[in-house]
Amino acid sequence: MNNSQGSVYKTDEELIENLRQESSLKRKGEEQLFTSYTYFIREGMHKHALSEDEAFDAYSDTILSAIEKIRNGSFEGRSSLKTWLYQIFHNKCVDLLRKKTTNKHSVHQTTAINDWLLQLSDNGKTIIQKLIDKTDWGFLKQKLNEIGDTCKRLLTLSAEGYSDKEIGELMEYKTADVVKTTRLRCLEKLRQLYKRP
Amino acid sequence: MSDLAYIDKYFKKELTQAEITEFEKKINEDPLFAEEVAFYCSTMQAINDQLAEEKKKQFRKIYDEGKLRSGSKPAAIRRLWIYVAAAAAVAGLIIGWYMFARPASIQDLADQYIEQIEIGVKMSGNEDNLGAAIRLYNKDSLPEALRQFEMIIQSDSIAETAKKMAGIVSLRLRDYDKAIDYFTQLENLKLNYNPGKLYHAIALIKRNSSGDKKTVKQLLQQVVEQDLEEKETAQKWLKSL
Numbered sequence: 001m002n003n004s005q006g007s008v009y010k011t012d013e014e015l016i017e018n019l020r021q022e023s024s025l026k027r028k029g030e031e032q033l034f035t036s037y038t039y040f041i042r043e044g045m046h047k048h049a050l051s052e053d054e055a056f057d058a059y060s061d062t063i064l065s066a067i068e069k070i071r072n073g074s075f076e077g078r079s080s081l082k083t084w085l086y087q088i089f090h091n092k093c094v095d096l097l098r099k100k101t102t103n104k105h106s107v108h109q110t111t112a113i114n115d116w117l118l119q120l121s122d123n124g125k126t127i128i129q130k131l132i133d134k135t136d137w138g139f140l141k142q143k144l145n146e147i148g149d150t151c152k153r154l155l156t157l158s159a160e161g162y163s164d165k166e167i168g169e170l171m172e173y174k175t176a177d178v179v180k181t182t183r184l185r186c187l188e189k190l191r192q193l194y195k196r197p
Numbered sequence: 198m199s200d201l202a203y204i205d206k207y208f209k210k211e212l213t214q215a216e217i218t219e220f221e222k223k224i225n226e227d228p229l230f231a232e233e234v235a236f237y238c239s240t241m242q243a244i245n246d247q248l249a250e251e252k253k254k255q256f257r258k259i260y261d262e263g264k265l266r267s268g269s270k271p272a273a274i275r276r277l278w279i280y281v282a283a284a285a286a287v288a289g290l291i292i293g294w295y296m297f298a299r300p301a302s303i304q305d306l307a308d309q310y311i312e313q314i315e316i317g318v319k320m321s322g323n324e325d326n327l328g329a330a331i332r333l334y335n336k337d338s339l340p341e342a343l344r345q346f347e348m349i350i351q352s353d354s355i356a357e358t359a360k361k362m363a364g365i366v367s368l369r370l371r372d373y374d375k376a377i378d379y380f381t382q383l384e385n386l387k388l389n390y391n392p393g394k395l396y397h398a399i400a401l402i403k404r405n406s407s408g409d410k411k412t413v414k415q416l417l418q419q420v421v422e423q424d425l426e427e428k429e430t431a432q433k434w435l436k437s438l
Contacts, residue, residue, distance in 0.1 A: 027337045034256050038263060056260060060253045116208060116238040124224045131235030132242075140243045149348070153341050159244040170336055172329050180205075187201050191236060 012081040019070045034063050037082065040089050048093040058092040065092075071161065143193040151186035158183055200233045208237065251340060258371040303413070303437045307402040310430065314365060327358060339366050357386055364396055373404035394420050395427040398434075414438050 015036075018029030040062070044055030066085055069075045075084060117125050117132075144152060150171075157167045164176035164183070173179045206212050207220050224231045330345035343366045349359040364379035377400045384393025398416040401409040417438075420431035 124221045135239040159241045
């Protein structure tokens with residue numbers, strides 16, 4: 001497939017395979033996916049009367065959501081990549097329009113629904129979601145930047161889905177167990193920083 | 198086992214079914230434990246948000262570059278559709294020429310060169326940190342790799358490999374101003390092999406701001422006249438300017 005901005009890949013399967021790699025192909029795949037359908041942004045502007053920045057946001061969110069779904073296997077390939085992406089993009093645009101018309105004065109929420117909650121039972125989910133809603137995101141992100149480079153790198157790689165073994169290889173730890181112990185210490189350090197008034 | 202270790206096991210799917218049931222029961226019955234679970238989830242979400250923000254910035258750069266290259270704005274494209282049919286036949290001929298006869302542009306040459314840059318590691322006192330940074334680079338963890346290279350540069354004023362790599366990573370992250378800064382530092386070092394000037398030129402080609410083309414030409418001419426590394430590449434590129 002030859003897309004609008006010059007990135008070239010042969011098939012949807014090849015692109016999806018790149019996105020599932022843990023190597024330089026991953027980033028390349030992400031950029032290829034992004035550049036392949038940037039004309040959606042124009043469609044968002046014309047069909048949904050969004051500004052260019054709004055349509056860009058909807059499109060970027062579409063790509064980030066698609067990357068996540070492709071990695072965790074949610075994309076089953078029952079429709080073409082383009083059709084599937086367009087559906088996500090269309091929904092994002094409609095959501096954005098709805099927010100614009102009904103919640104003009106609400107605070108813009110940067111944090112999406114917490115994917116980590118999906119594992120919990122419905123009851124547990126409700127309890128934890130209520131507690132998460134109380135999170136001071138700005139303060140938490142500020143504290144994340146105070147735990148040190150190594151800790152932040154460890155937690156970031158873990159949140160990205162790297163296993164302790166893979167993190168060990170990347171960061172030159174002797175064993176996955178050492179990674180896990182260090183990672184949990186970092187989490188505890190963040191917990192203490194976040195607790196402080 | 199601490200609560201955080203227990204919670205981590207749950208989310209890493211390392212608990213048995215019986216332990217999962219116990220875990221969920223504890224959420225219902227122990228408010229402090231529920232708070233710990235919420236903290237864990239919020240932390241992961243906050244990190245993912247930061248990653249998403251970084252990727253969106255990257256996408257924005259790609260998008261803006263694409264617009265610059267095409268030289269048109271979406272609003273203008275909307276008005277052009279009526280001309281498309283008439284232009285199609287002409288476009289076929291132009292594309293044919295473009296594919297087979299067009300000389301490579303300086304942007305194309307720079308892109309090709311970046312793809313081919315080899316990562317040579319010259320070990321020094323910082324070999325562990327440098328090795329780790331290059332490993333991150335090879336795994337495509339570019340922002341992490343850049344942070345690691347920058348730490349090395351802070352502790353060693355020469356750090357030629359780290360400077361070169363910090364510039365290359367900045368190039369790949371499309372932070373051209375930063376790349377120019379590192380390559381300028383590199384080209385001012387006295388080394389046996391120093392491709393700094395050419396790399397500096399590449400960063401300017403990629404940035405493509407007003408006046409950059411003139412500086413690129415000057416840098417490439419210096420490479421040729423002073424018989425520096427990558428002289429042949431510079432000669433070839435000068436023809437494309």
